[in-house]
Amino acid sequence: xxxxxxxxxxxxxxxxxxxxxxxxxxxxxxxxxxxxxxxxxxxxxxxxxxxxxxxxxxxxxxxxxxxxxxxxxxxxxxxxxxxxxxxxxxxxxxxxxxxxxxxxxxxxxxxxxxxxxxxxxxxxxxxxxxxxxxxxxxxxxxxxxxxxxxxxxxxxxxxxxxxxxxxxxxxxxxxxxxxxxxxxxxxxxxxxxxxxxxxxxxxxxxxxxxxxxxxxxxxxxxxxxxxxxxxxxxxxxxxxxxxxxxxxxxxxxxxxxxxxxxxxxxxxxxxxxxx
Numbered sequence: 643x644x645x646x647x648x649x650x651x652x653x654x655x656x657x658x659x660x661x662x663x664x665x666x667x668x669x670x671x672x673x674x675x676x677x678x679x680x681x682x683x684x685x686x687x688x689x690x691x692x693x694x695x696x697x698x699x700x701x702x703x704x705x706x707x708x709x710x711x712x713x714x715x716x717x718x719x720x721x722x723x724x725x726x727x728x729x730x731x732x733x734x735x736x737x738x739x740x741x742x743x744x745x746x747x748x749x750x751x752x753x754x755x756x757x758x759x760x761x762x763x764x765x766x767x768x769x770x771x772x773x774x775x776x777x778x779x780x781x782x783x784x785x786x787x788x789x790x791x792x793x794x795x796x797x798x799x800x801x802x803x804x805x806x807x808x809x810x811x812x813x814x815x816x817x818x819x820x821x822x823x824x825x826x827x828x829x830x831x832x833x834x835x836x837x838x839x840x841x842x843x844x845x846x847x848x849x850x851x852x853x854x855x856x857x858x859x860x861x862x863x864x865x866x867x868x869x870x871x872x873x874x875x876x877x878x879x880x881x882x883x884x885x886x887x888x889x890x891x892x893x894x895x896x897x898x899x900x901x902x903x904x905x906x907x908x909x910x911x912x913x914x915x916x917x
Contacts, residue, residue, distance in 0.1 A: 672911035673851070674700040675888070679716055682893055682900025690899040692719040697903060705916035707737040708795050726753050734818065740769030740796045745819035762819055769796050775819065785824045788866075791815035797828075798887050805832050805857045805883075815866070827864040827871040833880075834858040841882050842891055843904050852908050856884035 679695035695716035702709045711733045718726040734745040742765050749758040762777035770792050777783035792800055797816050804812040810832050817825040836856040844853060862878045864871035879894040892903040 672700075672702045672913060673888075673908060674698075674911055675908040676906045677903045678906050679714075680902040680904055682895075682902045684899055686898030688896075688898035689720050689722070690718055690896075691721045693717065693901050694719075696906075700911065702911055703914055704735075705914050707735055707742075710734045710736070710794055724753070727751055728754075732818075732820065734794060736793050736795045740793060741766050741771070743775075743793050743819075747820050749820070760820055764793075764817075764819075770800075770814070775817070785817075787817060787825060788815055791817050791825050794818050798883070798889075801830060801859065801883060802857075802885070802887065804830075805859075816863075823865050823867045825866060826876070827866055828861055829864070829875075830859055830861045832857055833860050836882060836884070845905075848905065848908055851886065851910065852884070852888060852890060852905055854884050854886060856882055856886075856888075856890070859883055 675698075677697040677699070679693055679697065681692045681694075684691065693716065695714065697712065697714045699710070699712045702711075712730070714728070714730040714732075716728045716730075718728070720726065729750045730747065732745070732747040734743065736743050742763075744763045745760070747758075747760040749756055749760075759779045760777065761779040762775050762783070764773055764775040764787060766773040766787070770790055772789035772791065773787045775785040775787055777785075792814055793816075800812065800814060811830065813827065813829045815825040816828045834857070836858060838855045839853055841853075841856075846853065859881045860878070861881065862875035864874075865876050866872070877894055877896055879892055881889055881893070882891045883889050888905070888908065889903075890905045894901045894903070
């Protein structure tokens, strides 16, 4: 079960100023948000029976880019009475033009006897460009990045730009550095428009930063271990992505077991003072 994706999919979220729709990527604002992890519908022969946990995430603008920091603590309950624990710490820096990227992550699980450390960087000629990610941990690991691959900040830029332009479907590769087999192919469909005050689990305490208008989207992710992506998605999700970039609610279908990442609270962070 790919529980890491529950956390890092929403790491792409960029919170706007909470007052109006940003006109461009440079107008996006910084934020800190907390999400509940909750169980959704369970069906079929899945061995899982529930989930609980929290995700804390900050997205902070610097003078030359964006810093994303995330901490996930998660417990998955199994039908035979077991518990699968997972703790993830992830940090990345992405240049504001999308051409340089650094990332670091630790993934730990007592039940799964995991203690994984990842650390690397990537430089490309332009946003969405191809290249090679070079890892310091594991030492010597290199990953080919095909043309048309977007980093965490660029992913949401592209999704929102396509939705605003009236494009119902987009498809591109995504990479944050923690994928087991390199970049994944994301196929996204805009399924509807959200008016201000609409949406599941809406709470007025979020203020305009979490209750504004946005988009309903459905996405499927495909591993690309060979020359072509796999025909069956490794996971699928539906999402409420607000105009200001907030991924307010993500429902991920892991094959008969749905994990919901639902916004609990959100706060703006100070903007940098750049000369």
